[in-house]
Structures are given as C-alpha cells and as structure tokens.
Amino acid sequence: MRKRNVIKLSVTALVVIALACWVHSRWNAWFGNPPEAPYAPLSEPGRILLTFGDEDGLSRNISWQYDSIVHPSFVELADTLSKDTTVIKAQGETFSSRSGKAAYYVARLRSLKPSRCYSYRVCSNGNYSAWKHFQTHNQPNQQNYSFLYIGDVQDTINGKTNTYLKKALQQHPETEFLVCGGDLTERPIDAYWEETFRGLDSIGQCIPILNVTGNHDYLKYPIRKLERRFSLIFSYFLDSMVGENQVYTLKYNDMQLFCLDSNREFFYLWTQRKWLKEQLEKSTARWKIVILHHPLYSIKGKYNNLIQRSMFNSLIQENQVDVVLQGHEHSYGRMTLADEQGNRTTPLYTVSHCSPKLYRICFSERFDKFGIDGKYYQQLLVHGDTLSMNTYDVTSGKLYDAVDLIKKNGKTQVMDKGQDIPENLNFVPDLNNRKDREYLEQIKAYKEKRGI
Structure with missing residues (x-):
C-alpha cells in the first residue's frame, strides 16, 4: 500500500511539473507584452483620421493628436459648393500609455449634406494642419455604392500598406469608405501606431475608416486590456460602446454594418450578443453585414x-x-451555407488579410475556396438588387474570387462567379521541417479531392 501511494505521489508530481513547464513555456505567448519605447508627443497637429460618427451615414468624426496637455482645439470646415466655413469645437483628452503620454482630440461633424465636397483643417493651440478634403455621398435612394474591406494588416515598420491601399483605391476610385477587420496595428505601441498612420497617409484623412478591434490591439493580461487611445483614435466607439464592449453599428444607404469585439472574454461576449440581437431585430436595412475579427468558421481548425x-x-x-x-x-x-436542396444560401462568410504574415490552414470541406500564398482585399459593391463581393490580390490587383448576392421576391440567390478562377495554393516547404512536409501533403490531398 505504501509503495502504491509513493507511485501515485510520484506520478502526480511529474504531472504537476510537466504542467508547470508547459505553462512556463507558454506564459509569454499568453501574457507577455512587448515593451514600449519612450516617445514624445507631436509638436504639430498630426495623425489625423476621418471616421464615421454615431448618428447616420452622413455623420463624420475627425480625430488627431497634439502635445501632451489639452489645448483649445477645433476644426475649420469649408463647404466647397456654398463656400461657407464653419468652426467645430473639439474635445480633448490626455492619455498616458506605458512609456509616454499625448493629448488626443475629436471633432464631431454633423449636419453634413449629401454629394458635397468639403475641405477641413484642424487646429490646436493656434497650430494649424494643412487642408484636407473629403466627399460625402448618401444620396436619397442611392442604388450604387461600394466600400473596400481589408483583414489583418499588422505591418512591419516601413511596410507596404500605403502602397497597397493606394493601388486598390486607384483601381476602385468609386470607393466610399474603408473597413478594417482588426489588427490594423501590430501592437499597442506608439512606434506601431506611427506606422499605422504612415500606412493610412493621404487615405485616412480623405475617406472614412471603420475599424474593429483585433487581438493585437489588446494588452495581454488574464483579463485583456484595450487601451483608451484605441477609442480616442477610432472615435465612433466613444459614443457607441456598451460598457467596455467596442461595438458599433452604421446605417449607410440601405445597408447596415454591425461591428463586434470578438477578442473579449465570455461575459463580455454575452453582453455583445444581447446588443447584436437587439440591433438586428430592429434593423430595416436591406443588406446586413457583420464585421468581427475571429472567424465564426475557422480555416485553421x-x-x-x-x-x-x-x-x-x-x-x-x-x-x-x-x-x-x-x-x-x-x-x-x-464559404456559404446550403439549403436542403443543396443550393447555396447566405450568410456569405469570408476570412481575409493583407499582412506580411502567413498561417497554415486546415482544408475543411465546408469552404468553397481558399487562398494560401497571397494577400487580399474585398470590394463590396451594391448595385440595384445585387451585392457583389469581389476579392482581389493586393499585390497584382487581379480578381481572385467573386460572389453575387441577388435579392428578389424576399429571397437571396447566391451566384458563385469565382469558382472558375484557379485557387492560389502555392506553398514552398522547408523539407527539413516536419510540419512543412505534413502541410504539403495536406495541400496535395486537397488538390486531389478538388480535382486540381
């Protein structure tokens, strides 16, 4: 009996030690936050961003940064048609991060008119920015409009985001706004925020940017922490948050977008569920789009x-x-769903990114199409009874995938127009790496099953 107890204690000790070693090996991945280098606040108004407001598709917010204390600040807004210029006061707030502090400002532009060109500049403490420009759309009963969607960016310092976005907007000059699926910034560190604004330079000041939270936007603790500066930059959250949940909805023409924060713990997600239920049930929009960071149907497992x-x-x-x-x-x-007759049905789920990082995927049969070696963005275009989602390769600009959703007689028909476009399944393995060899075999098996 005594020997048996000793064996049990020894096995228990080994299990505890093994568990402790495993937790130690994963501790930094779970809770480690890269240090933030000390930084100084901007000495001139900068990091200007145009976003949506909290009222309707015509409301806009303008945010910027200047100094480390709050100064009297405002936006000068000029209607280029009527030649009228108005002054909109800004609200300021000082935020202290781990290694510095800066003052952030938000001006809320309301009563804008559709189909107008506006010029604006921001001012803090008598210091003016250069003039920026934007255009409103949202004509009554507008039938044709579009926006671009990008998934994770997480660019490296001096990365290529600005080049990619400018190329996409040149290819689609009719784009009315840009939607980001989280992880726009690599980490909540000032140097990476600087890189994010460099990537958005001449873009984020001219068309509204709508961004949801990603896991890289959070500081990693047992209960994750989103810094206040995220909401000060993407300022629509200041008015739309439910508790600590970064949720937001935008009605734009006959479309409504619902933004969720999928990074949170269960009890936060439960609050978001109640919010989403309420918003969806009262929505009268013809087209409904949900945006969140974590795929509801994963391509990794x-x-x-x-x-x-x-x-x-x-x-x-x-x-x-x-x-x-x-x-x-x-x-x-x-991926799409299927009805009892095997016809494709909505929702249309897409997972996308334009980051330098590439992850291995799991080839589930429920998905209609994959892309391995590539960076992508989506154009969502409403034209009459149809919503088209066209996917483009961000480097070549070539069409990679296309799906049309057609609404007629209260039903939505799904037309797969991308099934004849070859899938990008390129992968160059390191044959000395066991996981690479296994992944190559998975790709081969998928190709055989699809007859590629």
Whole structure:
C-alpha cells in the first residue's frame, strides 16, 4: 500500500511539473507584452483620421493628436459648393500609455449634406494642419455604392500598406469608405501606431475608416486590456460602446454594418450578443453585414473560435445577415451555407488579410475556396438588387474570387462567379521541417479531392 501511494505521489508530481513547464513555456505567448519605447508627443497637429460618427451615414468624426496637455482645439470646415466655413469645437483628452503620454482630440461633424465636397483643417493651440478634403455621398435612394474591406494588416515598420491601399483605391476610385477587420496595428505601441498612420497617409484623412478591434490591439493580461487611445483614435466607439464592449453599428444607404469585439472574454461576449440581437431585430436595412475579427468558421481548425460561434452565429443566421467579414487567420477562405436542396444560401462568410504574415490552414470541406500564398482585399459593391463581393490580390490587383448576392421576391440567390478562377495554393516547404512536409501533403490531398 505504501509503495502504491509513493507511485501515485510520484506520478502526480511529474504531472504537476510537466504542467508547470508547459505553462512556463507558454506564459509569454499568453501574457507577455512587448515593451514600449519612450516617445514624445507631436509638436504639430498630426495623425489625423476621418471616421464615421454615431448618428447616420452622413455623420463624420475627425480625430488627431497634439502635445501632451489639452489645448483649445477645433476644426475649420469649408463647404466647397456654398463656400461657407464653419468652426467645430473639439474635445480633448490626455492619455498616458506605458512609456509616454499625448493629448488626443475629436471633432464631431454633423449636419453634413449629401454629394458635397468639403475641405477641413484642424487646429490646436493656434497650430494649424494643412487642408484636407473629403466627399460625402448618401444620396436619397442611392442604388450604387461600394466600400473596400481589408483583414489583418499588422505591418512591419516601413511596410507596404500605403502602397497597397493606394493601388486598390486607384483601381476602385468609386470607393466610399474603408473597413478594417482588426489588427490594423501590430501592437499597442506608439512606434506601431506611427506606422499605422504612415500606412493610412493621404487615405485616412480623405475617406472614412471603420475599424474593429483585433487581438493585437489588446494588452495581454488574464483579463485583456484595450487601451483608451484605441477609442480616442477610432472615435465612433466613444459614443457607441456598451460598457467596455467596442461595438458599433452604421446605417449607410440601405445597408447596415454591425461591428463586434470578438477578442473579449465570455461575459463580455454575452453582453455583445444581447446588443447584436437587439440591433438586428430592429434593423430595416436591406443588406446586413457583420464585421468581427475571429472567424465564426475557422480555416485553421474546426474547434477554433467555438465561443464566438456559439455567441453570434445563430443570431446572424436567424436574422438573415448577408455577409460576415472576418480576419485573424492570415489566409483566405470563403464559404456559404446550403439549403436542403443543396443550393447555396447566405450568410456569405469570408476570412481575409493583407499582412506580411502567413498561417497554415486546415482544408475543411465546408469552404468553397481558399487562398494560401497571397494577400487580399474585398470590394463590396451594391448595385440595384445585387451585392457583389469581389476579392482581389493586393499585390497584382487581379480578381481572385467573386460572389453575387441577388435579392428578389424576399429571397437571396447566391451566384458563385469565382469558382472558375484557379485557387492560389502555392506553398514552398522547408523539407527539413516536419510540419512543412505534413502541410504539403495536406495541400496535395486537397488538390486531389478538388480535382486540381
């Protein structure tokens, strides 16, 4: 008996030691935050960003940064048609991060008119920025409009985001705004925020940027922490947050977008579920789009993101959401559902990114199309009874995938126009790496199953 107890104690000790070693090996990945180098606040108004407001598709917010204390600040707004110039006072707030502090300002522009060109400049403490320009759209009963969607960016310092975005906007000059699926910034560090604004330079000041939170936007603790500066930059959250949940909805023409924060713990997600249910049930929009960072159907494994799926997916399907835009998994995947007759049905789920990082994926049969070696963006175009989601390779600008959703007689028809475009399944393995060899075999098996 004594020997048996000794064996049990020894086995228990080994299990505890093994568990402790495993936790130690994963501790930095779970809770480690890269240090933030000391930084100085801007000496001139900068990091200007145009976003949406909290009222309707015509409301705009302008945010910027200047100094480390709050000064009297405002926006001068000129209507280029009427030649009228108005002054909109800004609200300021000082934020202290781990290694510095800066003052952030937000001016809320309301009563804008549709189909107008505006010029503006920001001013803090008598210091003016250069003049910027933007245009409103949102004509009554507007039938044709579009926006671009990008997933994770997480660019390196001196990265290529600005080049990619300018090229995409040159290819689609009719774009009315830009939507980001989280992880726009590599880490909540001033140097990376500087890189984010460099990537958005001459873009984020001229068309509204709508961004949801990603896991890289958070500081990692047992209970994750989102810094206040995220909301001071993407200032629509200042008015739309529910508790500590970064949620937001935008009605734009006959479309409504619902932004979620899928990075939070269960009890926060439950609050978001109640918010989403209320918003979806009272929505009268013809087109409904949900945006969140974590894919409800993962392309990395069927058990990933189960909490997010259990919280949101039934609501999305029951309330006839048309499109779900997602990121996080650094490859491309597109899927639709199917009815009893095998016809494709909405929602249309897409996972996309334009980051330097690439992740391995799991080839689930439920997905209609994948993309391994590539960076992508989506154009969502409403034209008459149709919403088209066209996916483009961000480097070549070539069409990679295309799906049309057509609404007629209260039903939505799904037309797969991208099935004849070859899938990008390029992968160059390191044959000395076991995981690379296994992944190559998975790709080969997928190609054989699809007859590629």
